[in-house]
Amino acid sequence: MDSLLKFITCGSVDDGKSTLIGHMLYDAKLLFADQKKALELDSKVGSRGGDIDYSLLLDGLMAEREQGITIDVAYRYFTTDDRSFIVADTPGHEQYTRNMAVGASFADLAVILVDATKGVITQTKRHARICSLMGIRHMVLAVNKMDLIDYDEEAFRKISRDFETLVDSFGDMETAVIPVSATEGDNVTENSRHTPWYEGPPLLTYLGQADVSKEEEESPFVMPVQRVSRPGQHFRGFQGQIESGQVKPGDEILTLPSREKAMVQNVYVTDKETDEGVTGQPVTLQLDREVDVSRGNVLTVTDLPVTDRFTASLLWMDDEPLVEGKNFLLKIGTKTIPATVNTIHHKTDINTGEQVDVSRGEKNELLTVEIVTSEKSVFDTFRNNETLGAFILIDRVWNGTSASGVIEDTTYKSPNTVWEDTGVTRDLRSGQKGQKPVTLWFTGLSGSGKSTVAGAVEERLVREGYHTMLLDGDNVRHGLNRDLGFEAEDRYENIRRISEVSRLMNDAGLITLTSFISPYREDRERAREIIGEDFVEIYVSTPLDVCEERDVKGLYKKARSGQISGFTGVSEPYEAPADPDIELDTTDVSLDKAVNYVLKELKKYLD
Structure with missing residues (x-):
């Protein structure tokens, strides 16, 4: 089990995300004395009649406190006896779905809140699908405001069934459903006497025990090149973070997309020579011969897809609709490259999961598209390599992020559509x-x-x-x-x-x-x-x-x-x-x- 858990809280507006995390920190005595005192003072002029407003611990923006909603992602760091945590409290309003996706991109686990009086609604489904798109395989449904329905077990069971039906379509997913009251503290840090029918652990205990470590398979060495280091004419090193596998002096590596082979001569971590570089380490590799490698290329020991088109699932986040033929800058790994959304295949219906044929994409829709890049580069599916399979699309006019997505399939051009050169040339x-x-x-x-x-x-x-x-x-x-x-x-x-x-x-x-x-x-x-x-x-x-x-x-x-x-x-x-x-x-x-x-x-x- 990893000693650090990075998780996200998401759900619809006013489902109690900030209140839940705030109450968790307060009850677990994870606040400094001055933070606790400030919370109690701020609550006296809040919207709860002098009772502690736990959401104020995370809603720090003036606009958030005025409206009683979360607008931006708020990160909190805390530690218990079981493990350390980083939580991203994300907004629930549909207008801020972009911010929610940012939080999901870093997380290993998602705590999705629903209002017990409303159940699983469209925004719940949208957030769950976005979390799945971002590669999150562990989800907790926190059924909040149980106190407002008198801790009704049957209503809880119905919401639980609706959620399980939703996530069944996501494939391999580990889930849990916990009845909570963020304001009253039920099942947040300790089991509640109001829910004797619930036999599972409280939320904080579950998070402390959740095993989000990925199955370790023998992964080949892969390192996207971030920088070519030339401090002097006698040294040329390729710098980057090892995304998978290990590398050591004497290993033969393949450069992509040029497909040249070379031997690793030296491995450096910072300025220290080492016998081996491992996954997650930033290293500098010195090779035994000159190769054609620059930023955005990949060093590896196995062949990876080199193509100029692929099929991807993406979340469209721009106000302007996405149309076929629109140009972007695509950022993936350490490479930024011009790209075009060539075809929009369909969108995913948020409520049913069905694929609906469309010719354009609207804000906050989940789309399946074909993307063509200006040159052949190294791409891989997200399930094989998260670094070479996840990307963002950057608008070329206002330079903002228009979409985030993952590669589902790398597709080579059909041999039947290869450009045919004739004997009568342009010259x-x-x-x-x-x-x-x-x-x-x-x-x-x-x-x-x-x-x-x-x-x-x-x-x-x-x-x-x-x-x-x-x-x-x-x-x-x-x-x-x-x-x-x-x-x-x-x-x-x-x-x-x-x-x-x-x-x-x-x-x-x-x-x-x-x-x-x-x-x-x-x-x-x-x-x-x-x-x-x-x-x-x-x-x-x-x-x-x-x-x-x-x-x-x-x-x-x-x-x-x-x-x-x-x-x-x-x-x-x-x-x-x-x-x-x-x-x-x-x-x-x-x-x-x-x-x-x-x-x-x-x-x-x-x-």
Whole structure:
């Protein structure tokens, strides 16, 4: 049994999580004298008529005390004769599910509270499923407020059955159900005389005896590289924490994803040389030869999946819905890599556990998705390796965490969909045409003049002997993208398709010109990733008031009158490029001058 237990308390709003832990600390005499005195003084002006309000020990934020709810995760450290504990008291409000997931990610055991007067509700099920997703295999259901139902055994048994039915679908899970009263202290630290029919231990005793240690199997050595140390030209060491197995001098290891082999020459813990590094230790490994390894790579003694796509279960935590094709930064182990949610397979119904087909994900939903990364990396399933199987998705615009998830299956691309190289290459096609193929991506507000300038630039290029193709936003929506609307997911897909077509036209040796509002930086960055180094961003930066004054198509007038919703510049934002390759303001510039300027700036990209 581990001497340290890390556990989480979770449940719905006002189920008594903070009160339960506070009462546990108070009754077990685990408070310092000044903490106890402060609690008693604070309670005199609290909401319990002068009785001790045990929740104040954990609810430290002013907003928490005012509203009587937990908002942020509160960590408490305490020790009994049996073991040491770290408890994360997490919020119950659905709005703060993100914070609850943070607490669950560190825990070995979950204490899930339910109100005895309400039983197992939707938020209880959500929290239980999130705990299961985060790899927690030990759950305690604390049926709180038993005093409010006169310690009714039959009501307790019904809640217990409902909970067991829920967790049965989670697979291998160790559970316990304990009747408690957080305010009165029943079955918190000592068995209560009010529940003679309950034969199990009180909650604190159960936690002190819970065996959350994992079965020790002979695990192979795995170490994600966090840093390459080069203090001098004669030393090169690879630093990281050993996630499984052991390593010692003389062991042959495999580097991933490069799959080079080398011998371990020396093992260091801090600056001390050692005979062996073991699981959980941060070490520096010196190898007998030079290998291609950098941060995010993995050193191991066994082969692991190296792929650019996998199936994952994730908790979507962003206010904006998740749509297929959305780009993120994926952080897993020590590696951060661009990634795209390629497909949303389904969501899990919180109440029934059934899988429901969806095309988008809403906040706090549990989803199964396929993720594609920008390059092949080392991934593993969460059940095999928690470090290489758990990840977060980071929004590329506001840099916040949008989702957390675990890998369910690593999937290699089917051999039937491998890119086929032909004898007629891109270089041959561009050489035949005597030009360098690029994509000129014109972006700007409606009415900025981007389509007019793009069309005139193409005419000049053709007259000068270049081979081109112009893709205009309106024209493309008449054919290739006629099935797409203007919802967020459709806009993502519109730009993705255009980017893929542009890349294919570049492969044909053509200079491609595109004219799209493409208002979001994320969309344009994704286009740059798809097209590659041949992407040239041309920002037509004509101000909104000028564009609206022109209003060539009458769209601004319709948008202002409410006939068009979600119109860029009026009811939707335009995110201007931070560092465009070419910038042009057409406010007081003739078409000829605008074209001459663009062509002059293009020379360095076409030569």
